[in-house]
Amino acid sequence: MKNKKILLIDDEPDILEILQYNLEKEGYTVYKASDSDSGIEMAKEIIPDLILLDVMMPNRDGIETCQELRKITELKRTLIVFLSARGEEFSQLAGYEAGGNDYIVKVIKPKILISKINALIQLTNQVEDMGKCIQVGNLKIDRDSFRVSKGEQQFLLPKKEFDLLHLLASNTDKVFKREEILEKVWGNDVVVGERTIDVHIRRLREKLGINSIETIKGVGYKLMV
Numbered sequence: 001m002k003n004k005k006i007l008l009i010d011d012e013p014d015i016l017e018i019l020q021y022n023l024e025k026e027g028y029t030v031y032k033a034s035d036s037d038s039g040i041e042m043a044k045e046i047i048p049d050l051i052l053l054d055v056m057m058p059n060r061d062g063i064e065t066c067q068e069l070r071k072i073t074e075l076k077r078t079l080i081v082f083l084s085a086r087g088e089e090f091s092q093l094a095g096y097e098a099g100g101n102d103y104i105v106k107v108i109k110p111k112i113l114i115s116k117i118n119a120l121i122q123l124t125n126q127v128e129d130m131g132k133c134i135q136v137g138n139l140k141i142d143r144d145s146f147r148v149s150k151g152e153q154q155f156l157l158p159k160k161e162f163d164l165l166h167l168l169a170s171n172t173d174k175v176f177k178r179e180e181i182l183e184k185v186w187g188n189d190v191v192v193g194e195r196t197i198d199v200h201i202r203r204l205r206e207k208l209g210i211n212s213i214e215t216i217k218g219v220g221y222k223l224m225v
Contacts, residue, residue, distance in 0.1 A: 004121060007031045007048040009039035009065065010083070011057045019052065022110040026118070036060040040068055047074055049121060053100075055084035055091065063098045070099035070158055076146050079120055079159060083113075089195075096199050099158040102186070123187040134169045136223060139210070141169050148208065155207060160185060164200050168213065168223035177220040197221075 033039035055062035
C-alpha cells in the first residue's frame with residue numbers, strides 16, 4: 001500500500017494515535033485532523049486515497065463533513081469510511097446517503113479494520129482497471145473523467161454510486177445478483193447493511209432521472225438499454 005494516503009478525522013487523540021500506528025505499520029502515509037474544519041482543509045491539500053471519518057464530533061458532525069467533502073471535485077475518487085460508536089441502522093443509512101463508501105462500527109479490532117481498508121482500496125484499484133468508457137443509450141459513463149453524462153447533462157457521482165452504475169452498464173443483458181454486486185462493488189471483506197444496494201440504486205434513479213435500472217425481485221438488478 002505504498003504511496004496510498006489516508007486522512008483520519010476524529011476528535012479523540014487516543015483513537016488517532018492507535019489508528020496512525022497500525023496504518024503506518026501497513027505502509028500507508030497517514031495524516032490526522034482533530035476536527036471537521038481542519039480535516040476538510042487538509043483533504044483539499046493532500047487529496048487522500050481514503051478518509052476515515054468519525055460521526056460524533058463537535059461543531060460539525062461526520063455526516064455533514066462527508067457532504068461537504070463530496071462537493072469537492074478533487075476528492076471525487078477519495079473513499080470515505082465512517083468509523084463510529086453509533087451502530088443504529090438510521091445512522092448507517094445517513095452515512096451512505098451523505099456519500100460514504102462504508103460504515104464501520106466501533107469498537108473494532110485494528111487488524112480487522114486494516115483488513116477492511118485494504119479490501120476497499122484493492123477493490124477500487126480493480127474496478128478502475130475495468131473498461132474506461134461505456135455508452136448505454138444516451139447514458140455515457142466515462143471512467144477516465146469519473147463522470148456520467150446524459151445528453152447535455154453532466155453528473156459527478158460519489159465513488160460507490162459510480163462503480164455500481166458502471167458495473168450494471170458493463171453488461172446490459174445480465175441480471176446482476178445482489179451477492180455479485182456486493183462482491184464487485186463493496187468486496188467480500190467489507191460488511192455492509194442489507195439495504196445498502198437499495199439506497200444506492202434509489203439515489204442513482206433520482207439523480208440521473210432514469211427508470212432503466214430494473215429491479216428483479218428476489219434476485220438483483222439490471223440496466224435496460
